[in-house]
Amino acid sequence: MTSTTSPEAVFSGAKLAVLVRSRVLVLLRDDLDHIPFPGHWDLPGGGREGDETPEACVLRELFEETGVRMEAADLTWRRHWPGALPGQTHNWFFAAERPDLRAADIRLGDEGQAWRLMPLRMFLMHPKAVPHLAARLAVYLESRQSAG
Numbered sequence: 783m784t785s786t787t788s789p790e791a792v793f794s795g796a797k798l799a800v801l802v803r804s805r806v807l808v809l810l811r812d813d814l815d816h817i818p819f820p821g822h823w824d825l826p827g828g829g830r831e832g833d834e835t836p837e838a839c840v841l842r843e844l845f846e847e848t849g850v851r852m853e854a855a856d857l858t859w860r861r862h863w864p865g866a867l868p869g870q871t872h873n874w875f876f877a878a879e880r881p882d883l884r885a886a887d888i889r890l891g892d893e894g895q896a897w898r899l900m901p902l903r904m905f906l907m908h909p910k911a912v913p914h915l916a917a918r919l920a921v922y923l924e925s926r927q928s929a930g
Contacts, residue, residue, distance in 0.1 A: 794865050796840035796874035797827030798857070799919050800850070802883045805899040806919065808911075809847060812894060823900065823911045825919070826850075827876075836860070836874035848897060849889040852878060859922055866914040875918045877926075 800807040806825070813821040828843040837854040844850055859877040866873065890897050902923070906916050
């Protein structure tokens with residue numbers, strides 16, 4: 783049972799790095815002044831709804847934004863971080879290795895301008911990548927390399 787102050791119980795949202803071999807699934811955010819990081823490359827994910835678990839939140843957002851369905855068992859790495867935006871408590875960051883994911887399996891949802899399977903190195907160094915997400919992905923990649 784989780785306490786009401788645990789990271790699983792109190793969080794603002796969740797993001798997911800879906801790795802497809804040497805690429806990562808990214809979304810180009812809408813170019814609107816009233817949203818954080820307009821026109822930047824983002825990872826699937828978003829805000830928590832109701833009393834969702836971190837896994838339920840990120841998997842729902844992944845499906846809404848890309849049409850890709852995954853299960854909690856597909857999430858191979860997880861870590862919570864302090865909120866990156868004003869008013870956020872903290873957020874979850876997940877990773878999933880999906881070498882079988884095909885471009886034909888992906889579709890753009892109602893938000894964003896485009897999606898791409900971007901080379902990992904390009905996303906990590908891209909001037910328009912959401913900075914804290916590129917940094918969190920780098921931490922995951924380092925942990926994967928040191929564990930391998």
